[in-house]
Amino acid sequence: MNIHTKKTLPITAAIVIAFGSSSVLAEGPIDGKIYGKINLSVINIDDGTDKAWEIANASSRLGFKGNTEIKENLNVIYKLEYGIYPDDTAKDNTPFTQRNAYVGLKGVAGKIILGRHDTPFKTSQGKIDMFNNLKNGDLKNILSGEVRAKNAIMYTSPSFEGASITALLQPGEKAGTDKEDGIADGKSVSLNYKRDAMYFAVAMDDAIKDKDAVRATALYKGKGFGAGALWQQSEPSDGSKDAEDAFVISGYYKMDTFKFKAQYATSDETRKGNTQIAFGVDYELSKMTKTFAYYSAIEDDAKKETNVFGLGIEHNF
Numbered sequence: 001m002n003i004h005t006k007k008t009l010p011i012t013a014a015i016v017i018a019f020g021s022s023s024v025l026a027e028g029p030i031d032g033k034i035y036g037k038i039n040l041s042v043i044n045i046d047d048g049t050d051k052a053w054e055i056a057n058a059s060s061r062l063g064f065k066g067n068t069e070i071k072e073n074l075n076v077i078y079k080l081e082y083g084i085y086p087d088d089t090a091k092d093n094t095p096f097t098q099r100n101a102y103v104g105l106k107g108v109a110g111k112i113i114l115g116r117h118d119t120p121f122k123t124s125q126g127k128i129d130m131f132n133n134l135k136n137g138d139l140k141n142i143l144s145g146e147v148r149a150k151n152a153i154m155y156t157s158p159s160f161e162g163a164s165i166t167a168l169l170q171p172g173e174k175a176g177t178d179k180e181d182g183i184a185d186g187k188s189v190s191l192n193y194k195r196d197a198m199y200f201a202v203a204m205d206d207a208i209k210d211k212d213a214v215r216a217t218a219l220y221k222g223k224g225f226g227a228g229a230l231w232q233q234s235e236p237s238d239g240s241k242d243a244e245d246a247f248v249i250s251g252y253y254k255m256d257t258f259k260f261k262a263q264y265a266t267s268d269e270t271r272k273g274n275t276q277i278a279f280g281v282d283y284e285l286s287k288m289t290k291t292f293a294y295y296s297a298i299e300d301d302a303k304k305e306t307n308v309f310g311l312g313i314e315h316n317f
Contacts, residue, residue, distance in 0.1 A: 032066030032078075038086055041292070041312025043135055048305055055087040056310065059133040061099060067106070077111060078103045100148065110157045116150045120166040120190035124203035126219045128228040130250045130261040131278050136296040136308035142265040142276050143246050144234050145205055145213050149188065162195040170208065197222050207237045227251035234269060244269045257284040261294075275299045289315045 039058035044051065063081035070076050083090070083097040090097050102115030122145060131137025140146040154168040170186030190203035199219040206212055213234035220227055230248040235241060246267035253260045259282040266275045280294030291313050299305045 031068040032064060034062075034064055035317065036060070036062040036084070037314065037316045038084075039133065039312065039314040040087055041134070041310040043308055043310035043312075045136070046307045054135075056135045056312070057085055057087045058135070058312070058314070060084045060086055062096075063099070074105060074107045076103070077106050077113065102152075102154075108158065110155060112153070112155045114153055116148060117152050117154055117168070119145075119147050119149050119152075119168055119188035119205065119208060120154070121145050121188045121203040121205045121208065121213065121215060122147055123166070124190040124192065124201040124215060125217050125230055126199050126201065126228070127221065128217060128219055128230050128248060128250050130252060130263045131280060131294060131296060134294060134296070134310065136298055136306060137263075137276075137278050137280075137294060139248060139263075139265060139276075141298055142267045142269075142274070143232060143248070144211055144269050145208070145215065145232065147188075147205075147209055149186070149208065153183075159194075163191070163193045166190050166192065197226075205234075210237050211235070212237050224254045225252070232267075258282070259284070274301050288317065289313070 038060045040060070041056050041058065043054050043056045045054065060083065061081055062084050063079060065077075065079040065081070067075050067077050080101050081099040083099055085095060089095055098116060100115075100117050102113040102117055104111055104113030104115075125139070129139045132139075149168060149170050151173055152168050152170055154166065156166045157164050166189070168186075168188040169184040170188075171183050172181040172185035186208045187206040188204070188208055190201055192201045193199070197220055199217070199221065201215075201217045203215045203217075204213070211234050213232060215230065215232040217230045218228060228248075228250050230246075232246040233243050234246075235243040244267070246265070246269055248263070248265040250261070250263040252262075261278075261280045261282070263278040264276065268274060276296065276298045278294060278296040280292060282290045282292045284290050291311075293309075293311050295307070295309050297305055297307045
């Protein structure tokens, strides 16, 4: 049996440990790996009325993924990724929540997967979010469209001179409800282009979580400096409200093992806030581990401001 894992622990043994039964041992070759991330920080939250200290979990996770050749130029790909809560438990008092989970095929014509996955609209932002997953820092506090779609059929084309297309269809699954149903009740599409340090993307959502939206992103990611801008417009799929705009700019500067970051976002979408300003610095301890500090302020439509300051550590494995 050929076993390839990121760590020396075989993936079969990890599954046995997770489920507590030797009956789940797999037969045949396994070409996969265990991976994960733990990100915890000590944060202070001040919403103008109350102040509080918390240990905050920033989307820590544990996953299994593989890419196994089943015949020439054809691979089966899979991922089972779960959110973990080192500081507490999920809202429903469980130790895990489902993140991206899928199975599919990859070949010369591209790849297709079935399962649960971030929409092409969401992933089209690239790495513009300098404070991804952090409390009061993540752009999901300002923007709509940050959706992990369930019941998804997603295709990604091969790259042609740096350009590729990703398209997702979401069946309605309304059997027995006397409502119209189709294989593409929800749709998300992105056109992406990457060449050297430059990245550009345009994306569209159609009836994803009852919203229609368009987004354009431009990024430059250099070794010592990077910057990006994102524009977005969205409206309810039923046309009940006018289109709303959002705009983001962000950047970083690297100096030795330090990475200084800044971000500004504004939106008239009726979500948790309409303006965000964030600053932070990462200190790289190794390729897998960093410590960080950040400050984020979000002002909502009622001019109420929430400020968060945090100190944390992230380890990838």
